[in-house]
Amino acid sequence: MCAQLIDIPEIDKAEARRLQVLDAAATCFRVAGFHAASMASIAKAAGMSVGHIYHYFDNKEAIISAIIDREQHKQLQVIHMLLHAENTIAALIEHAAEGLADSLDLSNSALNFEMIAEASRNPKVAEMLQASNRVLHEFGKDIITKARQGLPALSEADNDARCDLIISLFNGLSMRAISNPDLDTEAILPALQRTIVQIVRS
Amino acid sequence: MCAQLIDIPEIDKAEARRLQVLDAAATCFRVAGFHAASMASIAKAAGMSVGHIYHYFDNKEAIISAIIDREQHKQLQVIHMLLHAENTIAALIEHAAEGLADSLDLSNSALNFEMIAEASRNPKVAEMLQASNRVLHEFGKDIITKARQGLPALSEADNDARCDLIISLFNGLSMRAISNPDLDTEAILPALQRTIVQIVRS
Numbered sequence: 001m002c003a004q005l006i007d008i009p010e011i012d013k014a015e016a017r018r019l020q021v022l023d024a025a026a027t028c029f030r031v032a033g034f035h036a037a038s039m040a041s042i043a044k045a046a047g048m049s050v051g052h053i054y055h056y057f058d059n060k061e062a063i064i065s066a067i068i069d070r071e072q073h074k075q076l077q078v079i080h081m082l083l084h085a086e087n088t089i090a091a092l093i094e095h096a097a098e099g100l101a102d103s104l105d106l107s108n109s110a111l112n113f114e115m116i117a118e119a120s121r122n123p124k125v126a127e128m129l130q131a132s133n134r135v136l137h138e139f140g141k142d143i144i145t146k147a148r149q150g151l152p153a154l155s156e157a158d159n160d161a162r163c164d165l166i167i168s169l170f171n172g173l174s175m176r177a178i179s180n181p182d183l184d185t186e187a188i189l190p191a192l193q194r195t196i197v198q199i200v201r202s
Numbered sequence: 203m204c205a206q207l208i209d210i211p212e213i214d215k216a217e218a219r220r221l222q223v224l225d226a227a228a229t230c231f232r233v234a235g236f237h238a239a240s241m242a243s244i245a246k247a248a249g250m251s252v253g254h255i256y257h258y259f260d261n262k263e264a265i266i267s268a269i270i271d272r273e274q275h276k277q278l279q280v281i282h283m284l285l286h287a288e289n290t291i292a293a294l295i296e297h298a299a300e301g302l303a304d305s306l307d308l309s310n311s312a313l314n315f316e317m318i319a320e321a322s323r324n325p326k327v328a329e330m331l332q333a334s335n336r337v338l339h340e341f342g343k344d345i346i347t348k349a350r351q352g353l354p355a356l357s358e359a360d361n362d363a364r365c366d367l368i369i370s371l372f373n374g375l376s377m378r379a380i381s382n383p384d385l386d387t388e389a390i391l392p393a394l395q396r397t398i399v400q401i402v403r404s
Contacts, residue, residue, distance in 0.1 A: 031323055036237040110322035117319045119380050120312035121233055126380060133381040161389035164378050165397060169367070172374025176366050178321050178328060179335040187363035191401065195367060198400040199393065 018056050021046050022070065025063045030110045034060065034118045064115060065128050072132045079139040088147040089200065093193045099170050100189055109174035137163055147200045162199050169195065220258050223248050224272065227265045232312045236262065236320045266317060267330050274334045281341040290349040291402065295395045301372050302391055311376035339365055349402045364401050371397065 024046035028037035039060065043050040057063045078095065085091030102108060119126040140163040148154065154162070169192065177183055226248035230239035241262065245252040259265045280297065287293030304310065321328040342365040350356065356364070371394065379385055 033235050033237045033319065033323075035235045106322060110319070113315055113319040113322055116377055116380050117235065117312070117315040120308060120315055121235075126383075129381045130383060137382065155389075157386050157389040158393070160384075160386055161393045164375075164382060164385060164390060165371070165393055168371055168374030168378045170374065171377040172370030172372065173366075175318055175373040175377070176370045178318050179331045180339065180366060181328075181332060182362075183366060184359050184362055187357075187359040188366060191360070191363045191367055194404055195397060195401055198404070199397055202396055202400075 014056075017048075017052075018066070021048070021053055021056050022063065022066055025060075026067060026111050029114045030107070034064075034114050061122075061124055061128075064118070064125055067111070068115070068128050068132050072136065075136050076139070079136070079143065082143050083139070083146065088143060088149070089197065092143070092147055092196055092200065096193045096196055097189055100173065100185060100192060103170045103173040104177045104183065104185065106177060109177065112171075112174060113178075137167075140167065144200050151201060165199050166196060216258075219250070219254075220268070223250070223255055223258050224265065224268055227262075228269060228313050231316045232309070236266075236316050263324075263326055263330075266320070266327055269313070270317070270330050270334050274338065277338050278341070281338070281345065284345050285341070285348065290345060290351070291399065294345070294349055294398055294402065298395045298398055299391055302375065302387060302394060305372045305375040306379045306385065306387065308379060311379065314373075314376060315380075339369075342369065346402050353403060367401050368398060371401075 021042065025037070025042045028042050028045050031037075032041065037060070039053055040050050042060075042063070043053045046053065057066065078099075082088060082091050082095065115125065115129065119129050137160075141159045144154070144159055144162055144166075173183075173188070173192075223244065227239070227244045230244050230247050233239075234243065239262070241255055242252050244262075244265070245255045248255065259268070280301075284290060284293050284297065317327065317331065321331050339362075343361045346356070346361055346364055346368075375385075375390075375394075
């Protein structure tokens with residue numbers, strides 16, 4: 001491995017190993033389901049010993065927690081871009097294409113379904129998802145507020161509801177991609193963009 | 203059991219037993235996940251012998267198929283009501299409350315997530331969900347056509363896209379109920395109703 005040939009600081013090596021475990025675990029959860037994926041099978045997929053895996057993560061929940069953190073980090077980058085755009089509504093419309101492509105990416109969403117299915121029976125996993133969501137939801141409301149410049153202010157509950165609807169649209173499209181493999185991205189994008197504008201600005 | 207005391211025809215008894223297996227299987231899939239739920243555990247939950255279960259269903263996929271059929275039957279009843287309403291758009295707005303309540307019913311959606319997660323790794327389950335969806339999707343498009351009375355006709359692709367978006371909204375709300383337990387139904391309903399009208403009639 002390159003890491004053994006050149007001089008990479010220990011901390012980076014540890015981080016690289018950690019990411020290697022996350023990728024392996026994501027694959028195992030997707031392929032076998034969260035319950036059937038054992039720490040041993042994750043270790044095998046990561047090309048490490050089981051002992052080595054436990055050096056980075058205490059159990060499968062800790063791996064899920066790290067996967068959720070990684071997803072949150074990705075979402076925060078999008079939020080940062082939207083909050084700093086000159087024209088928020090134009091940025092939202094433009095970003096819808098990328099959001100739609102992400103929602104329809106099966107390798108990504110299969111892992112999400114597995115986590116949601118697990119969260120619906122495992123309160124610890126539900127709490128992790130919910131804690132991450134609370135952070136993203138507050139930023140989502142800030143984006144809606146910015147995108148409504150010039151319009152009357154929304155009540156807190158109304159802003160919450162609109163934020164929930166937009167997130168639901170993208171989540172739902174990822175489910176729809178499974179039940180309708182003929183989903184027509186080109187036809188959906190303009191309807192999705194119109195819908196987002198209506199939810200934000202009506 | 204009552205069925206042994208009064209004179210119920212054999213065919214009804216068999217149907218009642220079949221439904222008993224479906225309910226038991228739904229609970230097992232929800233609690234343990236599709237993979238971890240064995241035919242033996244389903245038999246135990248249904249209070250039957252394993253041999254008896256195999257009398258009704260060849261395997262777990264056959265049980266999923268029956269669960270999907272039952273859900274389709276439920277959806278067809280709603281579709282029938284919407285297609286025969288005097289004012290389609292008013293009926294859609296009115297039915298949104300019930301659709302929202304269904305989406306937020308965790309015992310129902312937990313099973314849906316389990317099936318979607320399984321469909322995303324098991325082509326046989328994916329094909330079952332997709333076949334059922336094709337039927338419902340065509341009726342969904344008929345409802346949109348009826349609800350657009352007086353407006354220009356949509357292209358096939360545009361009607362498909364709008365139908366996909368509405369279904370995605372309800373699916374997504376069921377995922378959102380897991381990641382945001384503070385979901386405010388009262389605030390969401392009017393925003394959801396406005397959004398449905400916009401998707402159908404814009």
